Amino acid sequence: MxxxxxxxxxxxxxxxxxxxxxxxxxxxxxxxxxxxxxxxxxxxxxxxxxxxxxxxxxxxxVLVLLIMPGVVGVFFQADQFASEWLAIALALLAGTFLSVLTTLWVMQRAVAGRPKAGTGE
The missing domain is CATH 1.10.150 (DNA polymerase; domain 1)
Known part of the structure; x- marks a missing residue:
């Protein structure tokens, strides 16, 4: 429930x-x-x-199962995206880079306020 x-x-x-x-x-x-x-x-x-x-x-x-339909759809429509490969590659690279930076920033902010292990605080 x-x-x-x-x-x-x-x-x-x-x-x-x-x-x-x-x-x-x-x-x-x-x-x-x-x-x-x-x-x-x-x-x-x-x-x-x-x-x-x-x-x-x-x-x-089960996140992979939730993402799978979109991946399969792109696979079957690949010929329509063939002329846009450069824009897609740049978008994927920029998106991945921004995701990593965002994750790093969030982790730094989350860890900054915590006491260090072994300091007795």
Whole structure:
């Protein structure tokens, strides 16, 4: 029951994001918009419920299955992207680089406030 409540929260934010996307004609996925809203809510609250944490952990374990349809779709449409290989390669490289930098920045901020191991603090 706890995990079901977490999935309900995730689904509700997906639906809210999709509704906003349609109403405002935004060029962004409803799922991404919903997750941005959920992230903002969690930042304001400062904590995450056990049900949402459990549901999210269950989804992370099958993340590859959630990504697979998009990868397969790109594979079957590869001939349409053939003339755009340079732009796609640059976007992938820039996206990967920015992801690594963002992860590094977040980790540095998260670790900066923690006492060092073995200092007795």
């Amino acid at each position: 706890v995990m079901l409540r977490g999935f309900l929260v995730l689904t509700a934010f997906f639906v809210i994001g999709e509704a906003l996307r349609v109403m405002l004609a935004l060029p962004i996925s409803g799922g991404v918009l919903g997750m941005i809203l959920l992230t903002l809510l969690l930042m304001v609250r400062g904590s995450i419920s056990d049900s949402l944490a459990n549901a999210s952990q269950a989804l992370i374990s």
